[in-house]
Amino acid sequence: MFYIAIFFQYVAQYMKTRMQYRADLFVEIFSDLLFQAVNLIFIIVVFGHTNLLGGWTRDEIIFIYGFFLVPYALFSSFFNIWDFNERYIVKGELDRILTRPIHSLFQIVLERMELESLFGAVTGIAVMIYAGNSLGLEISWTDPFLFFLFVIGGMLVYGGIFVMIACISFWADARTSIMPMMYNIGNYGRYPVDIYNSVIRFVLTWVLPFAFVGVYPASYFLGKEEWFLYSFLTPVIGIVFFGISILTWNSGVKRYRGAGN
Template sequence: MFYISIFFQYASQYLKTRLAYRVDTLIEILSDLLFQAVNLVFILVVFGLTSQLGGWNRDEIIFIYGFFLVPYALFSSFFNIWDFNERYIVKGEMDRVLTRPVHSLFQIIMERMELESLFGVITGLVVMGYAGKNLGLAFAWYDVFLFIAMVVGGALIYAGIFISIATIGFWSDSRTDIMPMMYNISNYGRYPVNIYHKIIRFVLTWILPFAFVGVYPAAYFLNKQEWYGYAFFTPVMGLIFFSIAVFLWNSGVKRYRGAGN
C-alpha cells in the first residue's frame, strides 16, 4: 500500500506538470500517433505488393501490430530508462536516489514516467478492433483476462531487457550505444517470427524474446493453434526476465560507490 500511495503521488505531480504545458503535451501525443500511423502505412504498402507474408495475410499482420502497441505503450509510460547511465551514473543523480527510503528502481521508474504514452493503448485497441472485424474474430469472456495477462507479460519482457541493459552502468560508467541498438532490434517483434531466419527466430524467442510482445500472444487471438504454447508462456517469460532485471539491479546497486570526481 505504501508503494501504491507513492505511485499516485508521483502520477499526480507528473500530470500537474504536463497540464501546465498543454500544447506541448498535445503535440507530443500527436507525434506519437503519427509515428504509429507511419508504421501502419508501411504494412499497407508491403501488402500492396503481396497478399501473404509467411502465411499471414494483411489483417493478421495489422492485428499483431495493434496488439504490440498495447504492451509497448505500458513500457513506454513507465520504463523510460534509456538515459539512465548518463543521467544517474555519469551526472551522479543516483546518489540522490539512494538517500531515500524507497527502492531505487521504483523511484527512477516514477521519475521517468510519461503517462501520455498510454494513448498508445487506445491506438492499439482500435487497430486490433479494425483488423479483428475484418477477420471476423470471435472472443470468449475469459479472453479479456488472458489479454491482460499477456499484455502485462509483454510489457515486463520489455522492461526486463532494458533494465538489464541499464544496469551495465553500475559496472561501467562509460557511454554505450547498446540501448539504441536494442530499440531497433525490438522492432522485429512486431512481425511474425517465421518470416525470419531460424537463428533470428531463436534469438527473438529465447535470448531477446521480443516475439512474446507481439506475434506469439496475438497468435492466440488469431486462432493460430500451432502458436498457443508460446502465447500462454508470455506471462511466464515476463516474470522471468523482469526478475532477472531486478536481481541485476540490486546487485549493481550494492556495487555502486557514488559519482566521485
C-alpha cells in the same frame, strides 16, 4: 500500500506539471500517433505488392501490430530509462535516489514516467478491433482476462530487457549505450517470427524475447494453434526476465560507489 500511495502521488504531481504545458503534451501525443500511423502505412504498402507474408495475411499482421502497441505503450510510459547511464551514473543523480527509503528502480520509474504514451494503447486496441472485424474474429468470455495477462507479460518482457541493459552501467564506465540498437531490435517483435531465419527466430524467442510482446500472444487471438504454447508462456517469460532484471539491478546498486568513484 505505501508504494501504491507513492505511485499515485507521483501520478498526481505529474499530471499537474503536464497540464501547465498542454501544447507540448498535445504535440507529443500527436507525434506518437503519427509515428504509429507511419508504421501502419508501411504494413499496408508492403501488402500492396503481395497477398501473404510468410503465410500471414495483411489483417493478421495489422492485428499483431495493434497488440504490440498495447504492452509497448505501458513500457514506454513507465520504463523511460534510455538515458540511465548518462543521467544517473555519469551525472551522479543515482546518489540522490539512494538516500531515500524506497527501492531505487521504483523511484526512477516514477521520475521518468511519461503517461501520455498510454495513448498508444488506445491506438493499439483500435487497430486490433479494426483488424479483428476484418478477420471475423469472435471474442470469448476468457479473452479479456487473457488479453490483460498477455499485455502485462509483454510489458514485463520489455521492461526486464531494458532494465538489464541499464544495469550494464553499474559495471561499465563508457558513456555510450546500446539502448538505441535494442529499441530497433525490439521492433522485430511486431512481425511474425516465421518470416525470419532460424537464428533470428531463436534470438527473438529465448535470448531477447521480443516475440512475446507481439506475435506470440497475438497468435492466440488469431487462432494460430501452433503458437498457443508460446502465447501462454508470455507471462512466464515476462516474470522470469523482469525478476532477473531486478536481481541484476540490486546487485549493481550494491556495487555502485557513487559519482566520481
